[in-house]
Amino acid sequence: MRVTREQAAQNRERIVETAARVFREKGFDGIGVADLMKTAGLTHGGFYGHFASKEALLGEAAGRALDGAGDEWRARMAAHPDDPLGAVVRAYLSPAHRDNPGIGCAMSALGADIARAGPVVRDAVTERARAQFALLAQAAPGDSGEERRARAIATYAAMIGAMVLARTVSDPALSEEILAAVAQSLDGSGR
């Protein structure tokens, strides 16, 4: 039954990645530890050798998901030096993102769950939020660092709210209208 130290580390990794996806898809309470481990190809009892609790996993999974978003944003910004912020905004506010929460923004998919979690989870997420603000601020317009930072925060908030709204409404036309309206409002020329 026992596996190599390296295999154990890979198993832990797969649990985190699986949780990062499934928590975003179903919510923190939407899947139990047993089903989560089965999805990762492991058994229920093995979980507690890797994590102190299900909530401890939430902190790692949310952190992992947000780090991934940061990497993606950085790449997109580098690929669009003419309009880095616009490139991030357009990808974020796409129907593809709306329809695939499991690989999307953890803040819009898990924000409420994280807000109700303990300090370890919230601290881990706060650290990533700071990093994302700083990253978006690099691409945001403004005459000073403070202005660019404020613009970055406001842009991120609008994206998150748009995604929550677009996923909530049941009318596809209304959902697209929400994404388009917010994308337009965040367009540099539009403000």
Add this chain to the structure above:
Amino acid sequence: MRVTREQAAQNRERIVETAARVFREKGFDGIGVADLMKTAGLTHGGFYGHFASKEALLGEAAGRALDGAGDEWRARMAAHPDDPLGAVVRAYLSPAHRDNPGIGCAMSALGADIARAGPVVRDAVTERARAQFALLAQAAPGDSGEERRARAIATYAAMIGAMVLARTVSDPALSEEILAAVAQSLDGSGR
């Protein structure tokens, strides 16, 4: 045991109001039917005489909460004819709202839960979202109805995302910064 028809209607009402508050505070999975009924002063088994399922209650509770927000916005807009949208935005983006999700915006507190619910719940919420867009559009600036509507949607999205972010981060100073940055970005003069 049996109560008057009127008392039964009041009991149903109290279940909806209790759920509207507790679901926003703890999330849909954060409280069970038994505890919910106890909080409402009733017993577990009585629930299913009023509602077909716990999810059916979510639809009514979310609808009720959003209708309440609409009423509050309308009153605030009437009280500030000089800056109706600003008045709504300032109240929404207040620390008091952040710290009291149970009586606050259902979209920011329950958006992800609603997005995962069935069509009955999502249709009920979609209807209210339309009403809120129309209400905010009355107060939004713009040269045409389409412009005002788009501005209303973008404003609502920014408010929701700001609240999700402000409740998620564990650093109070960062949380206030988020509320302030989004409030400033939505300020008529700021855009």
Add this chain to the structure above:
DNA sequence: ATTATCTATAGATCTATAGATAATGC
């Protein structure tokens, strides 16, 4: 010998229902 994983289970909780109770409303 250590340890990563396994099976099995404790104990608590969940939604939903069955059937009893007792007061209303015809």
Add this chain to the structure above:
DNA sequence: ATTATCTATAGATCTATAGATAATGC
């Protein structure tokens, strides 16, 4: 007679743990 509420429980699920197993790594 009807019905709103009650108690009690079925059956499923949940998190977490205990103890066995078996392969690694000293």
